[in-house]
Amino acid sequence: METIIQTYQLTKTFKDATIIKPLDFSLRKGEICALIGQNGSGKSTLFKMLAGQLRPTAGDIHLFEKTGRDVAQARRRMGFLVETPVFFPDFTASQNLEYFRIQRGVVEKKRVDEVLEIVSLAKEKRKRFKDYSMGMKQRLGIALCLLSSPDCLVLDEPINGLDAEGIREIRNLLVKLNQEKQITIFISSHILTELQLLATRFVFIKNGVIVEDVSKDSLQEKSQKQLQLTVDDTAKTAQLLEQTYVDIQFKVLPNQVIIIHNHVECSGDINRLLLDNGVSVSEFRIEARNLEEYFLELVGGHGHD
Amino acid sequence: MINYLKSEQYRLVRKKTLHITSLVCLLLIVAAATVLYYNQKADPNFPYATTRFFYSNVIGSGGLIIIVSFLYNFSLTGKDAALLKNAVSFGISRNTIFWSKLFMTLSYFLLISVLGIGLMIGLGETLMTSDSQSVKDFLTALVNILPIVFSAFFLIHSLKMLKVGEVYIFILMLLIFVFSGDLLRILFRPFTSLHEVYKYAPDTLLHENLLNFMNHTVQFGYQHWITGVLLSLIALLIGVTKFAKQPID
Numbered sequence: 001m002e003t004i005i006q007t008y009q010l011t012k013t014f015k016d017a018t019i020i021k022p023l024d025f026s027l028r029k030g031e032i033c034a035l036i037g038q039n040g041s042g043k044s045t046l047f048k049m050l051a052g053q054l055r056p057t058a059g060d061i062h063l064f065e066k067t068g069r070d071v072a073q074a075r076r077r078m079g080f081l082v083e084t085p086v087f088f089p090d091f092t093a094s095q096n097l098e099y100f101r102i103q104r105g106v107v108e109k110k111r112v113d114e115v116l117e118i119v120s121l122a123k124e125k126r127k128r129f130k131d132y133s134m135g136m137k138q139r140l141g142i143a144l145c146l147l148s149s150p151d152c153l154v155l156d157e158p159i160n161g162l163d164a165e166g167i168r169e170i171r172n173l174l175v176k177l178n179q180e181k182q183i184t185i186f187i188s189s190h191i192l193t194e195l196q197l198l199a200t201r202f203v204f205i206k207n208g209v210i211v212e213d214v215s216k217d218s219l220q221e222k223s224q225k226q227l228q229l230t231v232d233d234t235a236k237t238a239q240l241l242e243q244t245y246v247d248i249q250f251k252v253l254p255n256q257v258i259i260i261h262n263h264v265e266c267s268g269d270i271n272r273l274l275l276d277n278g279v280s281v282s283e284f285r286i287e288a289r290n291l292e293e294y295f296l297e298l299v300g301g302h303g304h305d
Numbered sequence: 306m307i308n309y310l311k312s313e314q315y316r317l318v319r320k321k322t323l324h325i326t327s328l329v330c331l332l333l334i335v336a337a338a339t340v341l342y343y344n345q346k347a348d349p350n351f352p353y354a355t356t357r358f359f360y361s362n363v364i365g366s367g368g369l370i371i372i373v374s375f376l377y378n379f380s381l382t383g384k385d386a387a388l389l390k391n392a393v394s395f396g397i398s399r400n401t402i403f404w405s406k407l408f409m410t411l412s413y414f415l416l417i418s419v420l421g422i423g424l425m426i427g428l429g430e431t432l433m434t435s436d437s438q439s440v441k442d443f444l445t446a447l448v449n450i451l452p453i454v455f456s457a458f459f460l461i462h463s464l465k466m467l468k469v470g471e472v473y474i475f476i477l478m479l480l481i482f483v484f485s486g487d488l489l490r491i492l493f494r495p496f497t498s499l500h501e502v503y504k505y506a507p508d509t510l511l512h513e514n515l516l517n518f519m520n521h522t523v524q525f526g527y528q529h530w531i532t533g534v535l536l537s538l539i540a541l542l543i544g545v546t547k548f549a550k551q552p553i554d
Binding site: 048051052053054055071072073074075076078080082083086087088089090091095098099100102103104105144148 | 308309311312315316319321384385387388390391392393394395396397398550552553554
């Protein structure tokens with residue numbers, strides 16, 4: 001499968017601080033890859049280097065298997081939205097996109113209206129950019145990305161400022177673009193639940209280093225469900241579990257709580273086992289870790305973007 | 306590069322402030338001519354309603370022309386520079402951006418300058434007392450000013466592209482184009498062999514040019530071109546080299 005983005009030992013240093021440590025990363029055609037990390041982890045720096053806004057201190061970037069001077073040409077097959085979208089404030093949405101249509105050599109004039117329609121801004125196309133809400137500005141940024149019919153989208157916080165309906169629309173749009181037009185997507189967002197609904201691959205970055213790179217299936221496996229029980233006798237419960245399931249993994253927590261990490265599929269049997277042996281179960285719950293919990297566990301800390 | 310130029314043209318023609326500035330400049334010329342003309346009508350001994358005096362306002366306003374060139378330059382390198390990231394991320398080279406913006410702003414500036422000069426000559430020759438040499442001397446003096454104004458334009462462009470603040474640009478322009486003659490004279494006073502260097506300073510040359518124009522002795526000045534070309538090359542070299550490595554975000 002074609003590799004869309006490939007970095008070799010990509011490094012970025014600002015004065016004495018190394019923001020991106022030698023980083024090897026690849027993105028293959030058709031993937032929707034989520035880049036997840038805390039503030040200052042190096043996400044935007046990586047995006048900016050891919051976009052050519054920042055020059056790498058060391059390492060190499062290959063886009064569509066092109067490198068060196070050819071990378072600029074390869075960027076024409078990509079749409080970048082890095083941080084906040086910027087347009088001429090005194091231009092309308094149409095005028096702004098027309099400016100970029102001319103600049104990018106897009107021959108079809110109607111393409112401007114098409115992309116405005118795609119991002120649901122067709123009715124607002126005569127409004128000046130400075131009068132747009134944050135969400136509308138974000139949509140226009142996405143419209144610009146789509147203007148030259150790219151094969152790959154690199155989106156840094158594309159749903160920033162959108163309301164719930166807007167987020168859903170953009171998510172559906174991205175999924176549609178990926179499935180129908182095979183557009184590869186590399187995306188970051190602080191709304192991890194959205195990424196969980198959208199992405200097929202998750203890359204976790206911490207202090208400029210990729211600490212985890214997992215597929216959706218693998219992530220689901222890793223963030224597998226667990227059983228949470230509240231019982232009257234934790235010692236007896238532990239004994240029964242160990243006798244019945246040799247490889248059982250569980251933790252006894254305060255307040256008579258027991259967390260069982262495996263054999264979740266045997267939840268009915270476990271419940272029956274305890275009741276049959278006189279253990280009173282006041283709470284029996286199946287829990288799954290979401291992406292946010294997995295993220296916090298992986299990169300630590302509380303804040304993230 | 307053609308596409309980028311076209312898009313910048315699209316932007317430029319929709320810059321209302323730029324057209325207003327141009328209109329104000331042209332109206333000021335008309336206003337100056339009208340004031341001189343009516344003063345002459347009111348007082349036949351009024352000594353300033355001559356083409357030579359009228360044209361000397363341009364020859365002697367090198368600083369003002371540089372300020373106007375700053376305004377034109379600012380039209381595509383001011384706040385609009387924030388959009389550069391969109392162009393760079395589409396693979397448009399920094400070189401293309403640098404030269405296209407320079408070409409567009411300079412072309413517009415030259416167009417308005419030619420219109421202004423045409424308007425001045427038209428008004429001057431119709432409304433004022435003219436001597437036979439004034440237009441020829443005016444054009445010769447303008448040819449002398451041209452390289453220095455160009456160098457100022459290039460320097461402003463380079464500094465704007467490098468995101469240097471307006472105040473710093475203004476101070477630097479004052480130093481180079483207003484005070485450099487005096488500064489060089491003081492600086493090189495102890496060195497006999499460098500005594501004459503100040504004569505090549507932009508402000509000294511502009512001042513000389515005005516005096517020669519008023520004295521009917523203006524000639525093509527190669528010194529103006531040496532200084533102008535040298536300053537232009539330095540400004541563009543610094544601009545292109547540093548902009549190529551400039552983070553754009």
